[in-house]
Amino acid sequence: IEKIFYNTNPKTVITVSQARGVCLMYAGVYNLTVKEYTPLQVKNALVGYGRAEKKQVQYMVTKMLNLKEVPKPDDAADALAIAVCAGLEYYKL
Structure with a gap:
């Protein structure tokens, strides 16, 4: 969350x-x-930079989950980014 x-x-x-x-x-x-997770933690986990732009996070979500396009609405992409962050932490990646 x-x-x-x-x-x-x-x-x-x-x-x-x-x-x-x-x-x-x-x-x-x-x-x-x-x-x-704070937004800074999520951005850092996905992009490697805690002050990353929303578009950079959306790009990484799309690539990491092998999606054809950025999830819409933006809230869906945010939720997936948080889930990816949790997965990375859980599996120590």
């Missing part, structure tokens, strides 16, 4: 917080381990 970071748009923070809450609730119900 992506760690919440400061955002100037209150609606975005509320929406993301609600989604995180649901995910964390079900993780607790099913006794699942939750890993949290």
